[in-house]
Each structure stands twice: as C-alpha cells, then as structure tokens.
Amino acid sequence: MTDGRDGGGVSVDEILAALADPTRRRLLDLLAAHGEATATTLAEGLPVSRQAVVKHLAVLDTAGLVTGGRVGREVRYAVRPAALDATARWMAALATDWDRRLDKIKRLAEAAEREERNDDRTPEGNA
Numbered sequence: 553m554t555d556g557r558d559g560g561g562v563s564v565d566e567i568l569a570a571l572a573d574p575t576r577r578r579l580l581d582l583l584a585a586h587g588e589a590t591a592t593t594l595a596e597g598l599p600v601s602r603q604a605v606v607k608h609l610a611v612l613d614t615a616g617l618v619t620g621g622r623v624g625r626e627v628r629y630a631v632r633p634a635a636l637d638a639t640a641r642w643m644a645a646l647a648t649d650w651d652r653r654l655d656k657i658k659r660l661a662e663a664a665e666r667e668e669r670n671d672d673r674t675p676e677g678n679a
Contacts, residue, residue, distance in 0.1 A: 562616040567639045570615035575600060576608050580631060583618060588630045 570576055575598065582594050591609060595602040609629055612618040616635035620627045 562614075562635055564639055564642055566615045567617065567635050570611050570617055571639075573608065573611075575604075576612055579605065579608055579612065580617060583629060583631045588628045590626045590628055592626075594629070 571580075578598060579594055582597050583589060586593070591602050591605045594609075595605045598605060600608075609618060609620065613620060613629075616632055618629050619632050620629045622628075
C-alpha cells in the first residue's frame with residue numbers, strides 16, 4: 553500500500569473515510585456476524601432507516617469494504633476483507649516506521665544524557 557491504494561485500486565483515504573462513521577463500522581460488525589444480510593435485516597439492528605443503511609452500504613461498497621449481490625428481489629451484502637486487510641497492513645507498517653523513529657530519538661536522548669553526566673563528572677564540570 554505504499555502507493556496509498558489496495559490491490560483493488562481503492563485508496564487508504566477512501567477506506568479510512570468510510571470507517572470514520574460509527575454507523576458504517578456497526579454495519580461492518582453486523583455483516584461480519586451475519587456473514588451476509590440485506591439492508592432491511594441490517595436496518596433492524598440500527599437506529600436508522602433502511603434508506604440510510606443503503607446509503608451507508610454504498611459508501612462501504614465504493615471503499616471496497618462490502619459487496620452486494622442480487623438474489624431474486626433482494627440485494628445481499630457481505631464484508632470484503634481484502635480492503636481491511638490491506639489497510640491493516642498499511643497501518644502496521646506505519647506503526648513500525650514510527651516505532652523505529654521513536655527508538656532512534658530515544659537512543660539520541662539517552663546518549664545526550666550520558667554525555668551530560670560524563671561532563672558533570674570531569675574536573676572542569678565541577679569547577
């Protein structure tokens with residue numbers, strides 16, 4: 553995800569924007585629990601209308617987080633884990649990079665502290 557896109561061409565920004573909304577995160581939780589569900593079924597577990605659920609599912613679909621397939625007159629939605637997996641890998645790499653940077657800062661600070669203590673112990677430092 554170094555180019556900011558997962559394997560399906562969706563950017564990390566789109567995925568994180570979709571995940572920023574608590575209703576959409578709840579929809580993902582419900583879909584993960586059900587495996588597959590219609591907007592009507594999902595709306596039963598949320599304090600929003602079926603139409604609002606459909607709009608939220610459209611955002612999740614655009615971000616590559618869910619897929620919808622028609623079964624008769626219904627559209628059944630399911631989680632697409634690839635975008636979440638790719639985003640998790642990107643976040644893990646980012647965390648690793650920050651850990652590396654923070655470790656370097658820590659080493660520099662500790663070295664400066666040791667140097668300062670050594671300077672305080674010299675005869676010139678005690679004058």
